Amino acid sequence: MINGKIIKGIGGFYYVDTENGLYECRARGIFRKDKITPLVGDRVAISVVDEENKKGVVEEINKRDTELVRPPIANVDKALIVFAIKNPAPNLSLLDRFIVLAEKENLEIVIVLTKADLDDGSILQEIQGIYELSGYKVIPVSNKTKLNIDKIKDELRGNVVVFAGPSGVGKSSLLNEIDKNFKLQTGEVSEKIKRGKHTTRHAELLKLECGGMVADTPGFSSLTLDDIGEVELKDYFIEFSDFNDCRFGSRCIHEKEPNCAVKEAVQNGDIPKKRYESYIQLLNEIRQGRRRY
CATH class of the missing domain: 1.10.40.50 (Probable gtpase engc; domain 3)
Structure with a gap:
């Protein structure tokens, strides 16, 4: 068998990155029987059924260090929680939900505030004041002015990182700026409701030129705390x-x-x-x- 990491899952197919290349795999039925669903980020062992066409079967899933429910990703080191300064306006209650779930998984947390060039001088100061006092690193960024793009690369380097945040805050645009090899689809923001259309359809780990891997995940606007007392x-x-x-x-x-x-x-x-x-x-x-x- 060959060891690797699931970097994408679509419609029951799992794409496993190995030292021999990328394999398209199905999972053994025993996982379904045991109510185990392979996740992006899982470290797995696969058997090869067709080397020429790079087809395989996921035979084993190693123990997970961490497991996120939404987004559904395993073995993440760090969470970059991305919110915008404006368009859409930052919802701090939603931000706190993201933080709680990331803390529950014992992830290192960095708060990234996009569209910093739109700040009127008060919003950024307020958010930094709240979350830096609480003990979190807060990094304002701007694709337009290239503000702190290098700092984000430093946070990503050598880690498996989840990019999480609501729709329309510019997660895909920021990833495209971080690594010019990315051509992630970005959505227009409705002028009427100032919220982005969902553009990412599945969770996927993307290799970075600067080292490490980043998860581009579907945008969503609500999080439940069902597993927390x-x-x-x-x-x-x-x-x-x-x-x-x-x-x-x-x-x-x-x-x-x-x-x-x-x-x-x-x-x-x-x-x-x-x-x-x-x-x-x-x-x-x-x-x-x-x-x-």
């Missing part, structure tokens, strides 16, 4: 960990409990108020989801 959620707001001397200790969910160090930190400006508001919003959403079942 009420008590667990606070662990994915990393700035809370600096204020863990609450009266109720690890049982404190930083909502209505007295003598809560996190709530005091919000009042003192040590934790961004908008991040705390997002936390409460997501906490209530998790509770409502539990009541439906």
